[in-house]
Amino acid sequence: MIRDRERREYALMLAPYLIGIAVLIALPGVVTFALALTEYDLIRSPRFIGLQNFRDLWNDEIFRTSIRNSLMFILFAVPLRLLGAVSLALLLHRRFRGAAGYRTAGYLPTVVPDVAYALLWLWIINPLYGPLNLALDAIGGPTPAWLTDPRAAQWAVILMSLFVIGEGFIVAMATRQGIPGELYELGDIEDATPLFMFWRVTLPFMAPTLLLLMFRDTIFSFQATFVPALIVTDGGPPPYATTYLPLFIYRNGFEYLRYGYASAATLVMFAMTAFIVYLQYRIVKRWRHAFVV
Amino acid sequence: MRSSNWRHLPAALIAVVFLLPLYFMLSGSLRQAGLPPPRTPELLPSPLAWGNYERAFELVDLPRYTLNSLFVVAVAVPLTLLTASWAGFAMARLPRRPAGALVALSLIALMIPLTALLVPRFAIFKELGVINTYVPLIAPAIMGTSPFYVLLFYWSFKRIPPELFEAARLEGLSPLATWRRVAMPLVRPVTVAVAVLCFVFTWGNFLDPLIYLFDQEKFTVPLGLRALSTLDRTNFPLLLAGSVAATAPVVVAFIFVQRYFLQEFRGAGWLGR
Amino acid sequence: MAGLRFSGVRKDYGEVRALQGLDLEVADGEFLVLVGPSGSGKSTALRTAAGLEEVTEGSIHIGDRDVTNMRPAYRNVSMVFQSYALFPHLSVEENIGFGLRARGVRPGPAKVKVLAAAQLVGCENLLERKPSQLSGGERQRVALARALVREPDVHLLDEPLSNLDAQLRVHTRAELKRLHQRVGATMVYVTHDQVEALTLGDRVAVLNEGVLQQLGAPDDVYRRPTNRFVARFIGSPAMNLFPATALDGSLQAGPFVFETRPNLPERVEVGVRPEHVKVTEGDEGAPAEVQVVEMAGNETYLHLSASGSPLVARVGADVRPPVGSIVHVRANPADAYLFDAETGETIS
Numbered sequence: 001m002i003r004d005r006e007r008r009e010y011a012l013m014l015a016p017y018l019i020g021i022a023v024l025i026a027l028p029g030v031v032t033f034a035l036a037l038t039e040y041d042l043i044r045s046p047r048f049i050g051l052q053n054f055r056d057l058w059n060d061e062i063f064r065t066s067i068r069n070s071l072m073f074i075l076f077a078v079p080l081r082l083l084g085a086v087s088l089a090l091l092l093h094r095r096f097r098g099a100a101g102y103r104t105a106g107y108l109p110t111v112v113p114d115v116a117y118a119l120l121w122l123w124i125i126n127p128l129y130g131p132l133n134l135a136l137d138a139i140g141g142p143t144p145a146w147l148t149d150p151r152a153a154q155w156a157v158i159l160m161s162l163f164v165i166g167e168g169f170i171v172a173m174a175t176r177q178g179i180p181g182e183l184y185e186l187g188d189i190e191d192a193t194p195l196f197m198f199w200r201v202t203l204p205f206m207a208p209t210l211l212l213l214m215f216r217d218t219i220f221s222f223q224a225t226f227v228p229a230l231i232v233t234d235g236g237p238p239p240y241a242t243t244y245l246p247l248f249i250y251r252n253g254f255e256y257l258r259y260g261y262a263s264a265a266t267l268v269m270f271a272m273t274a275f276i277v278y279l280q281y282r283i284v285k286r287w288r289h290a291f292v293v
Numbered sequence: 294m295r296s297s298n299w300r301h302l303p304a305a306l307i308a309v310v311f312l313l314p315l316y317f318m319l320s321g322s323l324r325q326a327g328l329p330p331p332r333t334p335e336l337l338p339s340p341l342a343w344g345n346y347e348r349a350f351e352l353v354d355l356p357r358y359t360l361n362s363l364f365v366v367a368v369a370v371p372l373t374l375l376t377a378s379w380a381g382f383a384m385a386r387l388p389r390r391p392a393g394a395l396v397a398l399s400l401i402a403l404m405i406p407l408t409a410l411l412v413p414r415f416a417i418f419k420e421l422g423v424i425n426t427y428v429p430l431i432a433p434a435i436m437g438t439s440p441f442y443v444l445l446f447y448w449s450f451k452r453i454p455p456e457l458f459e460a461a462r463l464e465g466l467s468p469l470a471t472w473r474r475v476a477m478p479l480v481r482p483v484t485v486a487v488a489v490l491c492f493v494f495t496w497g498n499f500l501d502p503l504i505y506l507f508d509q510e511k512f513t514v515p516l517g518l519r520a521l522s523t524l525d526r527t528n529f530p531l532l533l534a535g536s537v538a539a540t541a542p543v544v545v546a547f548i549f550v551q552r553y554f555l556q557e558f559r560g561a562g563w564l565g566r
Numbered sequence: 567m568a569g570l571r572f573s574g575v576r577k578d579y580g581e582v583r584a585l586q587g588l589d590l591e592v593a594d595g596e597f598l599v600l601v602g603p604s605g606s607g608k609s610t611a612l613r614t615a616a617g618l619e620e621v622t623e624g625s626i627h628i629g630d631r632d633v634t635n636m637r638p639a640y641r642n643v644s645m646v647f648q649s650y651a652l653f654p655h656l657s658v659e660e661n662i663g664f665g666l667r668a669r670g671v672r673p674g675p676a677k678v679k680v681l682a683a684a685q686l687v688g689c690e691n692l693l694e695r696k697p698s699q700l701s702g703g704e705r706q707r708v709a710l711a712r713a714l715v716r717e718p719d720v721h722l723l724d725e726p727l728s729n730l731d732a733q734l735r736v737h738t739r740a741e742l743k744r745l746h747q748r749v750g751a752t753m754v755y756v757t758h759d760q761v762e763a764l765t766l767g768d769r770v771a772v773l774n775e776g777v778l779q780q781l782g783a784p785d786d787v788y789r790r791p792t793n794r795f796v797a798r799f800i801g802s803p804a805m806n807l808f809p810a811t812a813l814d815g816s817l818q819a820g821p822f823v824f825e826t827r828p829n830l831p832e833r834v835e836v837g838v839r840p841e842h843v844k845v846t847e848g849d850e851g852a853p854a855e856v857q858v859v860e861m862a863g864n865e866t867y868l869h870l871s872a873s874g875s876p877l878v879a880r881v882g883a884d885v886r887p888p889v890g891s892i893v894h895v896r897a898n899p900a901d902a903y904l905f906d907a908e909t910g911e912t913i914s
Binding site for chain 2: 023025028031040088094097113122215226227270
């Protein structure tokens with residue numbers, strides 16, 4: 001009898017979370033599937049049109065561009081961000097004087113609200129007034145036209161994403177701190193170089209976490225690009241150089257009121273994500289077997 | 294003995310690099326609007342134009358927006374702490390199979406980008422008739438805002454020796470009482486961390502207010518900032534002043550609690566393995 | 567292979583002084599045990615020898631090299647940690663060969679050495695396994711093999727048997743002794759267990775609160791303790807200690823009365839080991855009430871109370887008086903130890 005009462009309480013404690021997942025994640029998932037097959041502007045009733053949305057997507061030049069843009073972002077931003085997070089973690093995980101301050105500094109940009117962050121960068125990369133180009137000019141470097149040159153604009157978005165690695169940083173740091181210190185003391189005694197210890201001990205221990213971070217970052221890329229694209233580059237410079245998938249979805253849904261079309265695009269985005277994550281998983285698995293000597 | 298002295302220089306350099314954007318935000322906000330571009334990047338503009346802040350507050354109702362944001366945060370953060378820690382606790386106390394399934398479910402849910410849920414959630418909330426209210430903004434807090442927070446609590450509760458919970462059980466404590474008297478006091482740092490993370494996320498949340506709020510007076514700070522940017526597109530000092538006003542509360546709160554948040558996790562191995 | 571010498575080694579952690587002026591010399595090929603309670607500084611001494619901690623003052627020599635400021639890697643020592651510190655993601659073979667690979671020894675020759683070390687400790691059939699698949703005793707052997715494989719000047723062992731269950735510990739003790747006899751390497755062994763110290767060490771160094779109390783062969787430390795601490799720390803059950811009062815030209819200590827001696831300091835204490843407490847059935851000696859009877863297989867420990875003083879006696883297995891009964895105890899003065907109550911030094 002006591003067990004039953006306990007079970008009920010545990011169920012009660014789980015209820016908000018599970019109901020929330022059902023209503024806010026699972027249900028929208030189902031709705032997306034349904035909407036993708038309709039034409040719907042949220043005013044009139046939805047109209048079933050089968051796979052027409054997908055056919056339209058296939059022919060939509062903007063959609064293809066946005067996929068390319070998103071892929072390009074993932075290709076560069078994810079590894080760079082991971083590298084940044086791990087480097088910060090390995091640099092700052094030990095207790096030394098001022099470490100807390102340095103850690104705070106590393107995390108602080110992540111704390112800034114998205115909009116403020118985007119406006120800030122709009123200022124920083126301003127070709128005429130912005131500190132970035134001014135500084136580059138002062139040291140005689142190139143001063144790209146960040147907002148008007150398509151390539152530069154894409155790199156600006158990538159650059160912006162490199163400063164907000166706070167979560168990855170603390171996750172990597174927590175993992176590194178979880179490795180028993182005695183293993184490194186042993187390395188000291190056995191005359192192992194720091195590089196040797198890194199390859200043989202640190203990296204294998206951190207590998208599962210790094211994998212998780214890589215997955216999460218890939219998925220996160222489909223989110224991180226939204227605000228910068230909306231506020232900083234406005235999807236441009238023409239034609240659509242920084243229109244990433246999230247922006248495409250948002251525009252089609254909330255500005256053109258084509259919710260069915262946007263849902264179809266969402267499904268494609270989700271499929272792509274799953275596929276990329278799966279690819280990463282396979283590649284890393286193969287690499288792990290080769291590398292654990 | 295392992296010397297950490299060599300870390301100071303690179304760490305200091307990195308700190309400077311990461312603090313630069315914030316510094317630019319501050320210095321840029323103090324420039325006199327309308328001046329011609331400076332020759333070189335100026336460290337501190339002169340004259341210091343505090344007037345930008347005045348103007349920012351005049352053009353859009355920032356104080357009101359701040360209150361709105363505070364209201365949302367004041368509801369969402371405690372609610373999140375409650376539901377996330379409840380769920381994490383229940384998961385930590387369940388037998389292996391159900392707990393494993395729930396963890397897997399959480400991981401999968403974590404993998405879904407919010408932008409993928411924009412459209413369908415909007416449709417759902419529209420059907421419920423709660424568009425243009427704060428309900429859609431607070432709704433995620435009912436499920437702990439993010440599966441990540443639930444997992445954080447789960448991992449922390451898992452680290453507590455189960456004997457403590459068994460002892461509580463023998464004393465006749467119900468699960469809820471155990472959660473309140475035994476579990477939560479032991480995970481203070483994580484609670485602070487989740488509160489901070491949730492605060493940062495909710496305060497800076499732009500997507501949800503963007504699509505759900507239509508009445509200007511209901512705007513939250515990010516939305517207000519965006520409104521400012523559409524009013525005076527090129528007046529950067531003004532926009533930066535607004536940005537600083539939007540960022541300051543979060544930064545201040547973060548600096549106060551970072552000591553719990555960025556603490557050592559030595560020997561814990563609570564992630565990864 | 568070489569000896570190890572601590573000269574005036576002091577180690578402070580901020581305000582806390584873990585080691586005070588330690589002077590200790592370990593001969594080449596000797597098995598020395600550092601023994602003492604928690605906080606005695608024994609692990610600290612070991613870690614300074616390894617180079618994992620810096621000395622605040624003093625010097626450390628290995629052979630004739632001054633290694634005080636050398637990094638651990640250059641000291642040519644090995645260490646076995648209490649937790650074994652095995653790499654969970656590497657196989658036994660890779661664990662043992664870790665140091666060799668770190669120094670760039672090629673896989674071929676490395677494997678030969680690994681095999682030899684594994685055979686020495688008896689884990690050659692475990693080479694493919696991972697630490698998670700091994701028992702505690704097996705892991706301990708792997709940790710030992712890893713220390714042996716490099717043939718360093720000095721082996722340092724930090725309570726390597728503490729994590730084993732009692733029976734395994736006894737068995738492994740003997741194996742360690744056998745290993746030392748075969749390999750003949752210099753070994754410095756830290757433990758809090760005085761039985762291990764006595765059975766394993768060629769010599770024993772007793773530490774307390776950072777100060778070396780006594781250095782000597784196990785027999786010396788047991789039979790001729792230099793002070794009260796050593797007398798009570800070594801030997802189980804611990805030596806009985808009584809404050810002594812002079813009474814009509816004799817010394818009364820607890821239930822025992824001994825002849826007094828000239829030139830005694832103001833206050834003395836008398837110690838009698840449990841095995842020297844003779845329990846008689848008859849009326850000889852002082853009466854004592856039996857409070858607890860501990861049966862330890864081949865012997866019995868009697869916890870008695872004699873005129874208010876508690877004492878423990880070690881008797882044969884067949885002596886089992888009922889609780890609450892009165893027995894009589896006496897002791898041979900030649901077996902008793904006199905301590906200065908102030909300084910703790912042994913007088914005789």
